[in-house]
Amino acid sequence: MPIGAIWQTVLETPLINMMVGLTALSFGSFGLAILLFTLLSRALLFPLTLRTLNATRAMQSIAPQVEEIKKKYSDPRRRSEETMKLYKESGVNPLGCLGPQLIQFPIFIALYQVIRITLATTPESMVNLSHRLYDIDVIQNAAPLSTQFLWIDMADNGGPFLTGVVFASMWLQQRISTGRNAATQSDQQRQMNQMMQWMLPAMFAWFVLAVPSGLGLYWGASTIIGIILQWKFVGPGDFTWASLIPNIVRNQVGMDRLPEADPKKNGRRPAASQQSADSATETETEPQDGNNGDQRKNGRRRRRSRSRSARSSSRSSRRRGRSGG
């Protein structure tokens, strides 16, 4: 059986019939049917979502230990090994949070096809819809489905309202997730998360502009439900609504400034943390345990680096001397 036929039989056709049936139950409103479908799919995925949220909570609980590892090992490979070991010992899967997102993707793609087929905006698609519907009176008699929901045409491309909702909800979800896990992430991960916080919502907002509004409605509703679940079961982490007020506004109204989200963003650190990092470096270069090979290697590397730096500096002064002479 070709993969296209499997996709149609297992996912697409049942989903088409489900959406048509839900529309019939939703007083003929396809928009309400999409919201109902979103609730149903989130309810079905709830055990998985809950597992993910628990994993997130577990990540949060081992955050201090992860931070310890980061301070203790400067070698990225060793640090990564130790972190993974800790994850394993604590029964935490750092990729666990991808589960519900990954499962939602096939639904998202199938729903795109389903909306195109069920709304039957052209005569061809109406004829094509006929042989996809089960021989059940409620489903057969539901077509043609009304494309109008509130002021939105479900068959038309997403407008500014839905685009805004999807962008804002995805941004908020990313903000809650990444803010909470900041302590457990490497600098690279943190930078990546900061970028994803903007890039993912932007990408999906772009999709919403290009696909039928029905899909945008699904994605927006699904993300909002995700935020509610996250808030309820894990909490908002370090996120507060007040943190949405930018420093420029805070300065004007006399509020306390927000701390820098990423002190390394501009290649500098606050004085206090620089000091603590330096003292940590000192600890690493002077290993207390003579058997700690990792720290010894780091010490050697640093000494080599210092001598290279000194040679480079003396070469520079020679060049300056020549040019001056």
Next chain:
Amino acid sequence: MNRSARFFGAMFHVKHRARLAVALGLVALLATGCVGLSSPEGWAAPAADGDQLFAQLDRGTISAGSITAAGSFSEDWRFPAETDDLDLEGFYATPLVDDDTLFVVSYDGVVAALDTRTGRPIWPVVELDATVVATPLVDGRAIYVATEDGDVIVLDVDSGAEIDRFLERDGRVWAAPVASSGTIFVGKLDARELWAVQSSSGDIAWSQDAGGGLSADLVLAGDLVLAGSLDRSIHAFDTSSPGAERWRYQASGWIVAAPLVAGDVVYGATLRGEVFALDAVSGDEKWKYTDSDLEFRAQLVLRNGVLVAADRDGRVRGLDPSNGELRWESDLDNAKLFADPIVFDGSILYLTKDGDLLRLEAADGAASFVSGRGG
């Protein structure tokens, strides 16, 4: 961590982030390139005037010409011409011939009146602000164009000027309207109703619930309006007020093919492979033929004592019109038959979705392509 390591680390981060941003951008572009709403292709039936034929052989273009003795299509002219600055989306509405004028309405709402011999526009094309699927109706000196916005726009046949606009309500119209004794009957798809409108004033005389969306072209049978519906029924409404439903025949598939009336018999077909004959007065079933693998979108045609039914995938069946017995069957590979057929030069002529003309003999189902393939 020393400065150079931090520097290279930052370089890596910047490079990594840029790569990720580019990758995400590409995914977004690729995904949006793959999406798009269904594009209308058009399945306008061909029309004939004597030996001249008008058909959408290429999407968005109506070709006029004749079939030569050698069996190929010889094009006289086409609309829009290459010099016309028009790029049309396709035609669902069947071209209408009225004396020496051919009226065509494209899906994107371009209405043109053309000289049948030369193809020259009789008046400048009119661009409506709506899409059109339904075949228009020419009645007296007016042409009635029902749009997907739910309007019926009345144009002057001689000038193309808009005379009136009525029934301005939401809900698409896909079914071709019909007229009888000063009343225009309009079938609504989304509103699932049949409307009767006074052609002189545009006033609504009455409306009736059609159970399901009306997608099939409306047909008059004496004092009845026959409406094939997506509620899998044919409804027979009285043409006179208040449009009482005289009878209703329940089938098991959607009815998108216009019913065929021959004497006191109504023939119909469904998208679930049913072909049936009904008594035109009572709606009683005379016989029914079923092949659930077939889907009939095109209207049935009666020729030389054979009722011919063509499925959308090119599987054609010849039935005995008196009892529904199968006389012959013919499977035409790759011929998508959505458009209603016409009888032309003694044969049944189908226009396939790919723009090929197909001649079919009612006696035995022998088929030959006229243009495109084998033309």
